[in-house]
Amino acid sequence: MRSGRRDVADGSLTPEQILDAAEDVLRRFGPQKTTVVDVARALGVSHGSIYRHFPSKTALREAVARRWLHRVAAPLGQIAAEGGPALPRLRRWLDRLIALKRAKVLDEPELFAVYHALSDDAGDVIDAHVAELIDQVARILADGMVAGEIRLGEPKAMARAVLTATAAFHHPAHAASWRDPLIDQTFEAVFDLLVTALAPPAVA
Amino acid sequence: MRSGRRDVADGSLTPEQILDAAEDVLRRFGPQKTTVVDVARALGVSHGSIYRHFPSKTALREAVARRWLHRVAAPLGQIAAEGGPALPRLRRWLDRLIALKRAKVLDEPELFAVYHALSDDAGDVIDAHVAELIDQVARILADGMVAGEIRLGEPKAMARAVLTATAAFHHPAHAASWRDPLIDQTFEAVFDLLVTALAPPAVA
CATH class of the missing domain: 1.10.10.60 (Homeodomain-like)
Structure with a gap:
């Protein structure tokens, strides 16, 4: 600071x-x-x-938002590139994403509000950030497909679905519910659904 | 009106x-x-x-919110009670929920904003509404478990996970993204994940 x-x-x-x-x-x-x-x-x-x-003022604000979002995306990118089994890696990636977002909301609520307001004006910057996150998850899923750990499919579409299905845990619009004592239990239930959905079909 | x-x-x-x-x-x-x-x-x-x-003014506001939410829950309750195959019923239920929420946002944005603000003050009313929706989905899932169409599990926990995993499509906090041209395609991808996750395991 x-x-x-x-x-x-x-x-x-x-x-x-x-x-x-x-x-x-x-x-x-x-x-x-x-x-x-x-x-x-x-x-x-x-x-x-x-x-x-x-x-311009807009250019400056976008640059602030871009740098802030990069601080989220960079450590996640390292996890995506780690190698090793895909589902545990996806879990580590989601856990880290959720921890980063929660830390910003719960530890620095005023600064978070500032960035949330900024992000309303910086649609292109946000879109690029989301696209980067989708690419990271798609990489994990594609690795898992090669290794036979993940059901075959279009990695980017599946990655978008995974991020969307977990939005309640990391999308800033849901921040008000992150103090709910049930939230971790609900995340486990959603992650269980995802693990089941992503696993390759059993060989009959 | x-x-x-x-x-x-x-x-x-x-x-x-x-x-x-x-x-x-x-x-x-x-x-x-x-x-x-x-x-x-x-x-x-x-x-x-x-x-x-x-x-009190609060009692009046809560009653307005409760009646508004009942207009959403009542037709959904009919779908939940319809009987018939569980996964198509779940799909009809989600489609209807999404259509009801989108209609409120897109057709009457001002009234929706009013109710969104109301709902911030009416936590108990909202909690009761969400509990009712979870019960409805749990009923569909439990029927499907009996019929062998849904993987065995705790219906309420699974219902909460299904509602949470689809929040991006029906939670008012996401209303700004409902005009995104990709939204229907993303819903199909998330619903595909859910169908795969909810289906009973293949018999090896």
Whole structure:
């Protein structure tokens, strides 16, 4: 967590520094009230220095959202690429996704609200994020098909179905229900359905 | 749809008339601005006449929400009780649930927003509604277990899992995605997973 004004010579200003400052400002003022001028002021630079890297407020907000979502997708991508049996890997991947989303909601509810509001304006960024997650799950399923652990099918369509069927546990729209004491038990029941559905048919 | 003021003698005022008027007023003013006095004025009665049937504003709002949700649950209950093969009945039940929710969102977005806001204050009413839906699905699954069409298991836990796994298609929190052209295709993929998961194991 960073805060306060930093004095950065305009010439050495990096996109990462701008994004750090934008995150601070968004957290303090909320997405409605945050302006590029606020971000520039926090960095002690002119707003022109920001526009040099991000040509509009929208571009800056999208970049903040993209970086935030990358922090979710990157560790998941490592799990997807791990190799080994597909169903346990899918379980680890889902557990991690759910843990990451819950941590953001439960540990930093204000920041989460900021990003939830941001994401309403950043449809393309969200779509790209979801497409990346689907690709990761499809990779796990495709590996499992090759190994005979997963029923044959179109991996991307199945991956989209798996993500959709588990949305109640990781989609921000359901965050209000994540404190429900039944939620873990319900996830086990849904995961059991998925495991049964994904397993290859028994050889008669 | 009803509108405008009706003159109802206090003595003959029924709960249904009050709920009709409350729905009108909620639709026009929204849940934040609606008061019992507004409802009384729309009916041409004193607010005491309303309190005789509904002892508080909360009781009135909950009754409105309960009646609205009953309009969803009642036709679904008929499908659950129809008899016949379980998986096609489950499909008809889900199709109807999705159609009812989509109709409310897409045809009457303002009224839906009113009820969505109401439902935040009416947790017990919503919980009872969800419990009723789970019972209906559990009945379909239990019938299917008896007939050998559904894998043996605890019907209520499986019903909760089925409802949760399809939440993206009927939970109001996902309403924004229901215009997505891919949504029907994704539902087919999720339903395919469920059919596979619910089918009895092949006899080896």
